[in-house]
Amino acid sequence: MIDKKVKNKNNFFWIYAVILAIFLGIFFFKTSFSNPRKIDQDTFFKILVKGEVQKIIVKHREIVYVYLKKEFLSSNNFLNSNYSLKNNNSYKFITNPLQYEFEIGDLQFFQKKFEEYKNKYKLDTLIDFKNQQEYTLTKFFFDYGIFLILFVLFWMFIFRKIGAAGGGAGGQIFNIGKSRAKLFDENDNVKITFKDVAGLEGAKEEVQEIVEFLKSPQKYTKLGGKIPKGALLIGPPGTGKTLLAKAVAGEARVPFFSLSGSDFVEMFVGVGASRVRDLFEKAKEKSPCMIFIDEIDAIGRARGKSSIAGSNDERENTLNQLLTEMDGFGTHTNVIVLAATNRSDILDKALLRPGRFDRTIIVDPPELNERKEIFRVHLKNLILSDKVDIDFLARQTPGFSGADIANICNESALIAARKNRPKIYHQDFLDAIDRIIGGLEKKSKIIKPNEKKRIAYHEAGHATISWLLEHAAPLVKVTIVPRGKSLGSAWYLPEERQLTTLEQMKDEICALLAGRSAEEIIFNSISTGALNDLERVTKQAQSMVVIFGLNNKIGNISYYDSAGQNEFSFTKPYSERTAQIIDEEVSKIIEEEYQRAKNLLKKNKDKLSMLANQLLDKEVIFREDLKKIFGKRPFSDDIEDILTINHHALS
Known part of the structure; x- marks a missing residue:
């Protein structure tokens, strides 16, 4: 092809x-054979007296064209004659009678001289005058x-x-107005099926049912039901929305049109709407079939929210045409539209209503068991060591999407190959996770001894408080090796929970403030190293007061706007007095937890120093090192057994 x-x-x-x-x-x-040759008047009169000139034409009273007689064009006399023409020592055989041209100054003087020569030598040469430009079709x-x-x-x-x-x-x-959709049918070898989609059980179930609608519609319509016209996949980037659509293309035995929302966008007016019409016309011809539009927010953004009048007319026209095709007057076809987006909050309400997108399928980041399945899918083609613990890797990656897990598996293979290993070891996966989260290690970065000591106490403060508090995330390891933009970092294993209590949020804030608290206790001064901690603490405290209603003074009030309307407003949804109370309560929460962290660190100052010195010596310490210093964590749970892993042995 x-x-x-x-x-x-x-x-x-x-x-x-x-x-x-x-x-x-x-x-x-x-150019070579038809253009007349330029001569002067004296040369012309030499040619004229020979009787070879049939006629001359004077144009615009200044240019004379000389036409020779036919017999002189092909005769040897003409070919061998020499009239001392300037810059012309040889002739070419030409049948065009127009041979020469020259310019004249005074027309009357030239005409008088021409008549004298004509009478003197008894010539039959004709003269004509043309003062207007003449063009034949040929010329x-x-x-x-x-x-x-x-x-x-x-x-x-x-x-x-x-x-x-x-x-x-x-x-x-x-x-140019034709649709760019790519058609997949039974002749195309689409290898991805639902078996290749790990996790996402709820989303797979709904999508599988849509495929069944198309395969056997009578099963659902015999009781009077109607087949849904559309399904919208909503979820963060990398969670597998497009992969689900590929699985639908592999499973469905009906024509499947695939394209992106940006394929409708064009600089020419009316092209987007034309492509929408053409797409649905093709789909109707192959009905029953399915259309998949990836990143539909490119054309489905809510109308009327642009600050510049007329700036989005073309996009709105495209959206209007899409709305009409999906559920307009007289649309009764077995065409199901499957769309995906990670920005559902900006989509037009008319697009989301039942009758267009009847089903909204939420594709969330995978849970613990789903991450295990995703790891198993991506580890199939890798050469692994027997000591690779998939359960630990799944617990070590909370909040990771399927794309993130695929990246970890690929990065671990690259790290193992870089170290010339025959297999991929567990430590390679941990290094890959560290690199993706924190960035590349910068061991060559020069840090002054006093700064390195401050960094060690800062990270030891985080580790100490997270060990002593019940609801703080369990520690995995701590390092003072610079990585990415951070000079030191600690890795935790946050508990996956659906609800968070006030005590849990306070413990998290206290653990984040422990680094600066340790600096103040040991060095009697604070530094700029807590920037990231303070940013996270401030957002956490603000969410407690403004969003979740966890503050007694503000009460059970939430100023959270799930519809996203406040982002287009220049006014706050509360008064200035309330804003002042919010600021005071946020500051109060942070200050209370800061003092709490200082008090705990003062009680365990000796253990804090032991941990910091061990960090200065080893640069990286793990959970078992904290157990030797602090003893068993007083708040044990099922996670403890999983986290008790000797990383050096696994590597």
């Missing part, structure tokens, strides 16, 4: 090349035809390019 396209393309190239060569040849022939073609042909060829080439960009057959410009 590719060879045929290339061959057709080459054929068009050679056709254009041959046509261009022909007209260039005509042009040069005309016009010879003068300007080549340029017209080149102009036409140029625009034919441009139209073919534009037509090809429009996606139409034959490369015509009129196909």
Whole structure:
């Protein structure tokens, strides 16, 4: 198929090349053999007295064209004659009677002299006067035809390019309004199925049912039900929305059109709406079928929210056409639209209503068991060591999407290959997670001894408080090796929970403030190293007061706007007095937890120093090192057994 396209393309190239060569040849022939040669008046009169001139034409009272008699064009006398023409020592055989031209100064003087020569030598040469430009069709073609042909060829080439960009057959410009959707049917070898989609059980169940609607619609319509017209996949990036659509294409035995929302966008007015119409016309011809529109927010953004009048008219026209095609007057076809987006909050309400997108399928980041399944899918083709613990890796990656897990597996293989290992070990996965979360280690970065000591106590403070508090996330490891933008970092294993209590949020804030608290206790001063901690603490405290209603003074009030309307407003949804109370309560929460962290660290100052010195010595310490210093954590749970892993042994 590719060879045929290339061959057709080459054929068009050679056709254009041959046509261009022909007209260039005509042009040069005309230039070389048809243009008259310039002479002066004296030379003309020498030719005139020989009786070879049939006529002369005086144009615009200043240029004279000399036409020779036919017998002198082909005779040897003409070919061998020499009139001492300037810059012309040889003649070419030419049948055009127009041979010479010259300029005159005074027309009356020239005409008088011409008549004298004509009477003296008894010549029959004629003289004519032409003061207006004359063009025959032939002369016009010879003068300007080549340029017209080149102009036409140029625009034919441009139209073919534009037509090809429009996606139409034959490369015509009129196909720019045709749909760019790619069609998958039973003849296409789509290898991805629902077996390749790990996790996402709820989303898979709903999508599988949509496929069943298309395969056997009578099963659902015999009781009077109607087949849904659309389903919208909503979820963060990388959670597997497009993968689900690929699985639908692999499972469905019906035509499947796939395209992106940006494929409707074009600089030409009306092209987007035209492509929508063409897409649904093709779908209706192959009904029952399915249409998948990825990133539908490119054309489905809510109307009327643009600050510039008229700036989104073309996009709105495209959206209006899509709304009409999905559920307009007289739309009764078995065409189901499957769309995906990670920005559902900005979609137009008319697009989300039942009758267009009847089902909204939420594709959340995978839970613990789902992450295990995703790891198993991506580890199939990797050469692994027997000590790789998939359960631990799944627990170590809370909040990771399927794309993130795929990246971890690939990065671990690259790390193992970089170390010339025959297999991928557990430590390679941990290094891959560390690199993706924190960035690349910068062991060559020069840090002063006093700064390194401060960093060690800062990280030891985090580790100490997280060990002593019940609801703080369990520690995995602590390092003072610079990584990414951070000078030191600690890895925790946050508990996966659906609800968070006030005590849990306070413990998290206290653990985040422990680094600065340790600096103040040991060095009697604080530094800028707690920037990231303070940012997270401030957001956490604000959410407690403003969003979750966990503050007694503000009460059970939430200023959270799930519809996203406040982002377009310049006013706050509360008064200035309430804003002042919010600021005071946020500051109060942070200050209370800061003092709490200081008090705990003062009680365990000796253990804090032991941990910091061990960090300075080893640079990286693990959970078992904290157990040796602090003893068993007083708040044990099921996670403890999983986290008790000797990382060095596994590597």
